Amino acid sequence: MKRDSRLSGVLHVLLHMAEADAPVTSEAMAKAMRTNPVVIRRIMAGLRDAGFVHSEKGHGGGWTIARDLADITLRDVYAALGSPELFAMANRTETPGCLVEQAVNAALNSAFQDATALLLNRFGAVTLAALSADFHARMVTSGKFIDLESGHAA
Template sequence: MLHVLVHMELLGGRKTSERIALMLNTNPVVVRRSLGALRDRGIVESEGGRGGGWKLARSLDEITVLDVQRALNEGAILVAPISRDHPTCPVECAANSVLEEAYAAAELELMTKYTTMTLAQIAAIALANANGQAVTQ
């Protein structure tokens, strides 16, 4: 959806669910469900009828990657592959402990990055790449 939201701004105007579905090679129903979740968080808004469609409700510099992530998924971004087949096994417990600690550290790092990265920054990187310019983040 980051892709779609940045395109919506760069291409200007409203986009229909059908048009967005073509961009994503998916079904318009899937698009409407995702955009509905974004609408509920005040990221996009929709207008029905002729000339209607979806548009951004806020500017790209007011929307973070975390805003989009949380609109689409409230849970953890990374889920450790924990086995609970043998809860009394000390090896399984040790492996789970190591995995959970590593995933928690990675989740914290990812959340920090997602909180500080705006869609405006993604758009700037995309435009620079399109113009053949190197971009540092």
């Protein structure tokens, strides 16, 4: 089963954008993320609607971060992506009248709700500023520098 990596990818793009001195085009982000610019524009539209990024058209245009990184949490970005499913597991629903299935589903539902609340709480406690600080510390330790054009540290 393919896992949904949009949150990770968007966070990656946002941190690259935060390092840029000028607007970043969808094409540059797509190259860095090894995807199609249309995919980037679709994702960025949700972030723009949430007020996290801004876009300028034309020569010299592109995407910029519209808010301070300390004001954007992982939970905010997750919500801007449409709150995708957090877990790949689900309840069996083939025999809804079965008392065993009901008991199992009740226990699983409770566990899923607890896990979701815990994860979303953690997402709410981590800002893009914290991710950026971690990235910068790793960059200093590694001696590498950022290169959006290649999509990775050089």
